[in-house]
Amino acid sequence: MKTKKELKLNHRKMVKAERNVKILLFTAASTTIVFITLITLFIFMETIPVFLNENLRIKILFSQVWAPAYEKYGILPLIMGSIIVVAGALVISIPVGLCTAIYIAEEASESLKDVFKSAIEMFAAIPSVIYGFIGLVTLTPIVAKIFGLSSGKNAFSASIILAIMVLPTIMSLSSEIISSVPKEYREVSFALGASKWQTIKNVILPTAKPGILAAIILAFGRAIGETVAVLMVCGAAGSMPGFPFFFDAVFPMTAAIAMYMGEAPMGGELYHTLFFLGLILFIITSIVNTVADAILKKSKSATSGGIEI
Amino acid sequence: MNTDNRRRIKDNIILSFFGIQLLMLLIILSYMVGILIIGGIHVISWKTVFTSMLKGGLFETIIGTFLLFSGTAILAAPIGLGAAIYLSEYASKNNKIARLIDQAINNLAGVPSIVTGLFGYTFFVKILGFGISLMSGWLTLTIMALPIIVRGSEEAIRMVPKEFRETAMALGATKWQAIKDNVLPTATPGIATSIILGIARIAGETAAILFTACALTMRGLPRTPFDPIISLTYYLFVILVTSPSTSQNKAYTAAIILLSLVFLLNLVAIVLRAHYRRKWRR
Numbered sequence: 107m108k109t110k111k112e113l114k115l116n117h118r119k120m121v122k123a124e125r126n127v128k129i130l131l132f133t134a135a136s137t138t139i140v141f142i143t144l145i146t147l148f149i150f151m152e153t154i155p156v157f158l159n160e161n162l163r164i165k166i167l168f169s170q171v172w173a174p175a176y177e178k179y180g181i182l183p184l185i186m187g188s189i190i191v192v193a194g195a196l197v198i199s200i201p202v203g204l205c206t207a208i209y210i211a212e213e214a215s216e217s218l219k220d221v222f223k224s225a226i227e228m229f230a231a232i233p234s235v236i237y238g239f240i241g242l243v244t245l246t247p248i249v250a251k252i253f254g255l256s257s258g259k260n261a262f263s264a265s266i267i268l269a270i271m272v273l274p275t276i277m278s279l280s281s282e283i284i285s286s287v288p289k290e291y292r293e294v295s296f297a298l299g300a301s302k303w304q305t306i307k308n309v310i311l312p313t314a315k316p317g318i319l320a321a322i323i324l325a326f327g328r329a330i331g332e333t334v335a336v337l338m339v340c341g342a343a344g345s346m347p348g349f350p351f352f353f354d355a356v357f358p359m360t361a362a363i364a365m366y367m368g369e370a371p372m373g374g375e376l377y378h379t380l381f382f383l384g385l386i387l388f389i390i391t392s393i394v395n396t397v398a399d400a401i402l403k404k405s406k407s408a409t410s411g412g413i414e415i
Numbered sequence: 416m417n418t419d420n421r422r423r424i425k426d427n428i429i430l431s432f433f434g435i436q437l438l439m440l441l442i443i444l445s446y447m448v449g450i451l452i453i454g455g456i457h458v459i460s461w462k463t464v465f466t467s468m469l470k471g472g473l474f475e476t477i478i479g480t481f482l483l484f485s486g487t488a489i490l491a492a493p494i495g496l497g498a499a500i501y502l503s504e505y506a507s508k509n510n511k512i513a514r515l516i517d518q519a520i521n522n523l524a525g526v527p528s529i530v531t532g533l534f535g536y537t538f539f540v541k542i543l544g545f546g547i548s549l550m551s552g553w554l555t556l557t558i559m560a561l562p563i564i565v566r567g568s569e570e571a572i573r574m575v576p577k578e579f580r581e582t583a584m585a586l587g588a589t590k591w592q593a594i595k596d597n598v599l600p601t602a603t604p605g606i607a608t609s610i611i612l613g614i615a616r617i618a619g620e621t622a623a624i625l626f627t628a629c630a631l632t633m634r635g636l637p638r639t640p641f642d643p644i645i646s647l648t649y650y651l652f653v654i655l656v657t658s659p660s661t662s663q664n665k666a667y668t669a670a671i672i673l674l675s676l677v678f679l680l681n682l683v684a685i686v687l688r689a690h691y692r693r694k695w696r697r
Contacts, residue, residue, distance in 0.1 A: 123589075123591070124589050124591050127591045128505055128591075130497065131505060132501055132505070133497075134494045134495075134498045135497065135498035135502060135506075135513075135516045136512075137494055138498060138516055138519040138520050138561060138562075138565070139515060139516060139519045141519070141523060141558050142522050144534070144538060145526060145530070145531070145534045145558075148534050148537050148538055149530065149533065152533075152537055202440065205432070205433040205436050205437075206437040206440060208430075209430065209433035209434050209436070209437050210437065212430075213430050220689070225441060228678060228681055228685075231615055231677050231678070231680075231681045232448070232619070232677065233618075233619025233620070233621065233648060233673060233674075234619070234621060235619070235648045235651045235652050235655075235673075236451070236619070236651075236673060238652075238655065239451070239651060239655055239670050240447045240448075240450070240451060242655060243450065243451075243454070244446075244447060270443075273440070301422045301423065301425075301426050302426045302430070303425065303429050303430065304422075327525055330527070331527025331528070331529065331530070332527070333527070333528065333529040333621075333622040334621040334622050334652055337656070338652075338655055360527065360529045363529050363533065364529055364625055367532075367533065367536065367625070367626045368625065372541060380533070381533060384529070384533040387527055387529070388527075388530050391525050391530075392526075394525065395521055395522060395524070399521050
């Protein structure tokens with residue numbers, strides 16, 4: 107038999123061990139805060155010279171050409187490049203993503219649903235360098251041939267590849283959100299004599315609208331941050347793309363960072379300019395994620411507040 | 416009756432149009448992957464896989480990718496699991512710090528990999544002085560793998576029924592003992608899934624390691640963690656951007672190896688997850 111004293115000592119040891127474990131786990135969890143703080147801090151810090159150096163600021167903001175070899179650091183063509191490519195990608199992927207998501211959520215049988223979901227997941231897992239490779243060997247020659255261009259490396263090809271890459275985001279999130287619309291909504295609508303499509307159009311989609319919006323916003327965030335695949339098929343030209351934009355070679359912001367960071371001397375003008383681009387991307391994606399997250403949380407609490415059986 | 420029929424036909428047309436879109440999308444995607452496999456299957460040879468790059472093989476790139484994701488997993492898995500246990504078992508929902516951590520994970524997941532790469536370059540490569548090296552690559556990629564591992568493990572741990580904890584604690588176990596002996600073993604398949612998905616993500620990553628871990632001038636395998644490496648993704652990227660025509664055969668081989676690796680990892684993850692989800696959701 108243990109004495110009372112021994113038991114007490116044992117108990118104290120256990121309490122101490124519990125506390126240590128909790129501290130250890132908390133430390134692990136706080137590394138995420140440390141990382142995001144460090145990233146924010148350093149991306150901002152390395153951009154400060156851009157704000158202080160008037161000469162560089164003028165070069166960056168008012169030059170129409172991006173040609174670091176000639177010390178031309180105009181970022182307007184890069185921003186235009188990003189906008190064109192991302193807009194093109196969303197124009198393709200939103201309708202296709204929504205229609206297919208509706209089919210998966212509303213029409214496919216349970217077992218088929220799992221197959222589709224796994225397939226989407228597999229395609230989402232394909233590395234972006236592989237998408238770039240595929241785009242290079244299959245897509246760009248076709249684009250060049252159809253439109254009679256000398257090279258298929260342009261904004262159009264980049265948009266298509268990007269659309270394919272963000273489709274899984276739209277499809278999986280939207281189909282999940284459509285599936286989570288309570289069954290009663292459908293039953294009530296059917297009972298009132300609505301057809302399946304009428305129910306989808308008038309009942310399910312309006313209910314799922316915020317969630318679908320969040321999916322699109324997240325897809326936008328992914329598209330604007332995508333680098334390698336886009337760089338490989340965009341044509342990488344640093345001049346202002348002219349109307350109608352899509353058949354010009356472009357140079358999105360991410361592609362410029364990937365292309366020039368390796369050769370930018372630390373602390374030089376190019377270096378800080380690239381960090382400025384990084385900052386723009388960082389701010390955009392942070393806003394995008396916060397907004398999407400808020401919408402998703404709100405819509406989740408809204409649907410779970412409904413009838414549940 | 417007539418309008419009813421017409422409506423049904425309209426329904427069928429619309430929904431089958433959606434179905435056809437889905438089918439076409441799957442066909443296009445399979446075609447793209449198929450072209451890669453067909454183009455590569457007759458040029459791939461085991462000899463290239465085991466021959467050094469100095470002699471025209473791909474050996475270093477495969478070892479590089481392996482070193483990159485295994486080191487990252489060793490770093491990210493314990494941190495991610497710890498964070499997941501903290502969030503699911505210890506932090507109360509309205510705890511301010513817990514919400515901050517939650518927000519931090521969401522934000523980390525949304526940072527574009529090229530921006531993570533920029534950060535890795537200034538912080539790990541330059542300021543901490545690790546140089547363009549395996550070590551800088553591990554640390555940079557840890558940032559990317561963490562959100563995946565935390566979210567997946569959290570889900571797996573939350574799925575373990577409450578009774579598992581209560582029974583153990585009723586028998587006199589402390590909270591941590593209950594977690595360690597009852598909850599974690601039950602959640603292991605789910606935790607493993609999240610780590611595998613994290614690894615798959617890392618194995619396919621290019622942008623974040625472009626200027627943190629990889630260099631083309633490298634000769635042979637890295638000797639210390641402070642040597643640069645070449646990964647499959649980096650190798651593919653460089654030859655496709657600089658000289659796509661001259662080394663197409665090797666590009667196909669590297670692409671097929673990379674794709675098989677990522678597909679295999681994801682397949683394992685999908686099967687594992689399907690298994691434990693079926694077990695715990697009724």
